[in-house]
Structures are given as structure tokens and as C-alpha cells.
Amino acid sequence: MAQEILQVSPLPPFMMKALHEAEYIVHDHTHIKDPGALSKVTAIVGTGAAKVDKKLLMMLPNVKLIAICGVGYDGVDVAAAKEKGILVTHTPGVLTDDVADLAFALVLSIGRRIPQADKFVRNGDWVDDAFNLTHKVSGARLGVVGMGRIGRAIAKRATAFDMPIAYTGRAAKTDLPYPFYKTVGDLAAQVDYLVVAVPGGDDTKNLIGAQVLQALGNTGYLINVARGSVVDQAMLVQALKEKTIAGAALDVFWDEPIIDPELRRLPNVVLTPHIASATVETRQAMAALTLDNLQAFFERRALLTPVPECQ
Numbered sequence: 001m002a003q004e005i006l007q008v009s010p011l012p013p014f015m016m017k018a019l020h021e022a023e024y025i026v027h028d029h030t031h032i033k034d035p036g037a038l039s040k041v042t043a044i045v046g047t048g049a050a051k052v053d054k055k056l057l058m059m060l061p062n063v064k065l066i067a068i069c070g071v072g073y074d075g076v077d078v079a080a081a082k083e084k085g086i087l088v089t090h091t092p093g094v095l096t097d098d099v100a101d102l103a104f105a106l107v108l109s110i111g112r113r114i115p116q117a118d119k120f121v122r123n124g125d126w127v128d129d130a131f132n133l134t135h136k137v138s139g140a141r142l143g144v145v146g147m148g149r150i151g152r153a154i155a156k157r158a159t160a161f162d163m164p165i166a167y168t169g170r171a172a173k174t175d176l177p178y179p180f181y182k183t184v185g186d187l188a189a190q191v192d193y194l195v196v197a198v199p200g201g202d203d204t205k206n207l208i209g210a211q212v213l214q215a216l217g218n219t220g221y222l223i224n225v226a227r228g229s230v231v232d233q234a235m236l237v238q239a240l241k242e243k244t245i246a247g248a249a250l251d252v253f254w255d256e257p258i259i260d261p262e263l264r265r266l267p268n269v270v271l272t273p274h275i276a277s278a279t280v281e282t283r284q285a286m287a288a289l290t291l292d293n294l295q296a297f298f299e300r301r302a303l304l305t306p307v308p309e310c311q
């Protein structure tokens with residue numbers, strides 16, 4: 001019997017194709033025609049941007065799985081899901097390299113002002129003047145906020161650039177040689193580049209606020225490849241305007257894809273549209289892992305990558 005699933009965010013065409021080929025009946029939450037279909041749905045599928053709250057779960061009496069195509073699942077009310085006996089899966093591992101690659105591209109972009117230099121050439125400004133000198137990235141100090149899989153992959157890349165590494169997180173990792181700081185503020189005070197790689201959600205909301213930005217100081221850069229919610233965006237805009245930090249490179253924002261116009265106008269930022277995992281290879285791997293989790297669930301096998309709360 002074909003299984004009915006509810007899609008709660010836009011999914012890439014190749015993933016839709018794979019879902020149809022696997023003979024799932026996919027209902028699109030935003031265009032649902034038959035409200036009766038909601039009671040037939042047994043699984044939800046969506047990206048890391050998907051919002052799956054208690055209210056939605058109340059409308060889906062037979063749902064038993066939420067399969068997120070993304071490593072972050074901060075949009076899912078996991079406590080509410082668990083209360084209803086619903087399992088949650090995500091896609092860790094397969095996107096680690098891409099996210100770390102983008103984090104490092106952002107370090108280089110903001111440090112060497114690559115987008116600004118590109119604009120300088122395109123605008124014809126080079127004819128009148130030389131581009132202002134930037135600062136050396138190799139050998140600069142890099143701090144990682146959240147030394148999980150992605151944090152470690154960022155540190156590995158930084159090692160190749162001879163960057164001294166330090167980190168903060170829930171606890172020190174016994175297998176890592178880098179100095180651990182108990183607070184983000186203490187770490188920020190010691191580094192030139194502060195890279196945020198923690199999960200989103202209530203626990204990390206506004207973790208990077210005025211005090212951390214002040215500690216980072218006017219020669220420090222903030223890089224965020226985690227979630228917009230981790231950074232107090234109003235405080236960040238203020239720090240960038242007043243140049244109390246040197247700059248920021250952001251792949252994630254509050255209220256995506258609506259970006260604060262003040263942030264967009266600032267010269268000391270590099271902004272990318274949440275593309276850390278957005279390569280063909282990785283998005284295909286994420287889609288395949290999500291489908292594997294769905295299949296395992298419907299075949300009553302152990303889930304491949306349940307979220308830690310469901311393990």
C-alpha cells in the first residue's frame with residue numbers, strides 16, 4: 001500500500017522525483033486540497049528550515065515520523081513529537097564538508113574582502129586607485145563555537161592555514177589538542193575569526209550578543225554558518241555600524257530570506273543565501289539519506305540517523 005506523507009517545505013526536484021519513484025503519495029502542506037488527507041499521513045518530510053510545531057502535529061493524528069533533510073532540526077518541536085510517540089530523523093555527516101568549506105570560504109572572503117575586490121574591478125574603480133590592503137588570514141587566530149562534526153571540519157581546514165585554533169562548547173573534548181574556553185566571551189577575546197557552528201534552538205538563542213561582540217573587538221570577524229537565531233542581529237548591526245567589530249560573514253539570518261536592509265547596506269559584511277550545504281553532490285546525499293530513513297521506518301527497520309533525542 002502506498003504511504004502518504006506530508007511535505008512541509010519546498011524540496012529539490014530530484015528529491016520529489018525520488019519520492020514519487022518510491023511510490024509515496026506526497027501532499028504539499030501549503031496547497032493541501034483534501035483536508036481528509038491529513039489523517040492518512042504517517043510521515044512528515046521537510047528541510048532544516050521546516051517548522052513542525054505542536055499545532056501542526058495535532059492536525060496529523062497518525063504521523064509517526066518526521067524526516068528532516070538537513071542536520072539542523074530546530075524548527076521541529078521534538079518534545080511535542082516525543083510526547084506523541086513520533087520519531088525524528090535528520091541528515092548529519094553527509095553535509096559536514098560542504099558546510100566547513102563554506103565557513104572557510106567566508107573566513108577568506110571577509111578577511112581578504114574578496115566580494116568587495118570583485119565589485120571594485122567590475123565598477124572600474126581600479127583605473128583610479130589601488131584596492132585597500134587587507135589583513136593576512138594564514139596564521140590568524142580562529143575560534144570555533146561548537147566543536148561538533150562541522151566545528152571539527154572547520155578546525156581541520158584552519159590547520160592547513162597555520163591558524164591557532166581554540167573553541168568553546170558544552171564541554172571540552174578530550175581528543176582535541178586545542179584550548180577550550182568555558183564561555184563564548186572568553187573565546188571571542190582570544191581570536192581574530194569567531195566561527196559559529198552550534199545547533200539553533202532555544203539553548204543557543206542570542207548566544208552571540210553585545211558582550212561577545214565587544215570581546216571580539218574592532219579587529220575581529222564573526223562568521224555564522226549555523227542559524228541566524230544564534231546571533232543577536234540588532235546588536236550585530238550596531239557593532240558593524242560602529243565598527244566595534246571588523247566585519248561579519250553570514251550564511252544564515254533571522255527571518256530568512258528577508259534580510260535587514262541596514263545589514264544589506266553595510267560595507268564590512270559578506271552575505272550568502274544559506275548555501276552552506278547547497279552543492280549538487282551534498283543535496284543529493286541529504287535527499288538519499290532522508291529517503292533511506294523513510295524506507296527504514298516503513299519497513300520497520302532501525303532508523304539510520306535519528307536525532308539524539310530519539311536515540
Ligand code: 8YV
Nearest residue numbers: 047048049069070071072277
Ligand atoms: C540546508 C541546513 O540549507 O542542514 C541544515 O541544517 O541548514 C542546510 O543544510 C537546509 O536543511 C535546507 O535543505
